[in-house]
Amino acid sequence: MDDFEDIDEAVEDFDTPETRPARLAIIGRPNVGKSTIFNRLAGKKLAIVNDQPGVTRDVREARSRFRGHDLTLMDTAGFENARGQKLEARMRAQTEAAVMDADLCLFVYDAREGVTPLDRIFADFVRKSGKPTVLVANKCESRAGDHGVNEGYSLGMGDPVEVAAEHNIGFGELDDEIEMALRDVVLTVPDEVIDTTEAPVRIAIVGRPNAGKSTLINTLIGKDRLLTGPEAGVTRDSITIDYVWQGRRVQFHDTAGMRKKSKVNETLEVLSVQDTLRAIKFAQVVVLLMDAESPFDKQDLQIADLCEREGRALVLGITKWDLVKNKSEMSKALREKAANSLQQLKGVPVVMFSGLTGKSVDRLLPAIERVQIDWSAKLKTSELNDWLIEKVQRHPPPAVQGRRIKPKYISQTKTRPPTFVLKCSRADKLPESYKRYLINGIREDFDLWAVPIRMYVKADENPYDNIKRIKGMEPLKENKRRNR
Structure with missing residues (x-):
């Protein structure tokens, strides 16, 4: 076997329906x-x-x-x-x-x-x-x-x-x-045959140390698969747990807690955090787990911002909810805090539960499913351009140096996360504020909440540019012949 490489992907799944590995x-x-x-x-x-x-x-x-x-x-x-x-x-x-x-x-x-x-x-x-x-x-x-x-x-x-x-x-x-x-090992036939041709939904559970990430996964899968305890920093490796929810394959990635960068000095903790960052990079949905007694810490917001920059769909999980006394008032305050602190992820779902007792944990996976669907959404080009015409008529881009900017065409180029290309005249002059106006409009009008949206602005090609260029070159060629 050759020396292994530092590869981030999980080892390929080779399950067969006849026997288990x-x-x-x-x-x-x-x-x-x-x-x-x-x-x-x-x-x-x-x-x-x-x-x-x-x-x-x-x-x-x-x-x-x-x-x-x-x-x-x-x-x-x-x-x-x-x-x-x-x-x-x-x-x-x-x-x-x-x-x-x-x-x-x-x-x-x-x-x-x-x-x-x-x-x-x-x-x-x-x-x-x-x-x-x-x-x-x-x-x-x-x-x-x-x-x-x-x-x-x-x-x-x-x-x-x-x-x-x-x-x-x-x-x-x-x-x-x-x-x-x-050769002497006798393998049993699995009790339930799962279709392995469909890729699993990869879910990374992240948060600060001792937030209850391993406890939550144990509760979701119904067994004590992961090591838990009152000590902070019990989890070091990013552990992948396979699970089947409503006939659909799911992979939970339990990760090490992420402290402030200035406090991470030991080599082992640096390696653990790097493992967590890889889990975020290859996840589809990230559940940011926060302690109900100290939610929306500065580190929590930094982790959420990191997930948005990586293009991951996000769900906010508030655990240890059984310790909260005035649940109605606290729930309202947390949702307002999420809306004000994470404006780049408007509408991010906030799910409250107790990972230890299992109370309301069943709300988490449906919320994950909804944002994963939005994260993979593909919008029709015709509907997008009808929407663009309406948006521009309602609120045209501001003129720059006395000249108008004309958005002309929009299309979605990829999913996961939804990514759009806007063609317009004077693309380099389009203000960032107008770009945010269009992104927020896509969220509201196409119901794409809680997922990062990418928009790239490109200059609209002028069909006469090539003709002008060719015409401008003709006299030069004639002058060269005369000089000869």
Whole structure:
């Protein structure tokens, strides 16, 4: 496998209606190189990799095609010997659930450190689960790992496969071992066959740290798929969750909280924010989640402005609504605040709910569906030009330096977001205020609220320009003949 590239797109979905993809979990204690192996097998740099232990916290999934097999790769949190309500204990529970859900496990340990007591505790759990397992001795790029490789036999998982994930060494042998193990995996037929030819609606859930993004997604899908807790900054990677809503495929992207840029100093947080920005870039609809106790913070408005600049449809979600006492008065104030603070996204829907209790969460997906339809809207050129004539007659553009500006033709050139080209005379003189007048008119008259609208003004071509140019060149050609 060649060195992977830093590619932002999700791994292509290769589901087939006959069987589900085999699920391969990459497991081990913290900082043994699981995420690096995950990226190598996926063929793309998806998971955040850092020397700091415990970077991965949630189970991150990616679809891949492996020697004719459909695979769902699962990158898991490092196994910690912790119990109770600590963050490490909740991470351990997620990893154990991933093992039980997997068809095949890659048990990774650090050959340079050798087999540790924590490796033995986790290996005992994996053996009792009965899951087929391939033992991987990572960091074998030098002789320093030879002793650790030999210790791997004591785990009772067969011969360790020697790799150096950071340097892309040993993956040919590892691929062979995975292929051999997959031959014995029996895949079940899915309970419900979903049409995979239709692309899913990609929804990014963004906001400040500890706004309740992971809790909201868990409530929407009806299970504790994502790690949650009172600690700020629990989520680090952007985690993609597949879901089916009313027969339609949906992908939720849980993201790390975004703080003010001046406060983001640590390398790990910088990588997390970059992952969030990529999720926004490739989403169709962004849900900006705000705490009902402190909504419309300056950072919230900056995130909303970023979504508008990226051309994403936006929905404002106000969570922790169960803590609000005077709900009617607060609801009215929030809608007025949205209208005044986000004039570039007039009519943006504001949905109030409690992500923890699930109260009114069912209002969110219909609101997302409406703005996604508007975001993909295509208007007829004839209707647009009839509308333009009416708008110009009602409010003509101001004359500049005593000369009129004449808008002549408008057409929609693309969707997602709706983008228009306006042809007019003296295009460079058309005031921005008049352009905003036309954009707001499109919103109101064609009911395109809450989505960014792009409008480009171009000069109307004069059909006589070419004739004048040709006529102006003729005397020059005659003069050249005379000079000869």
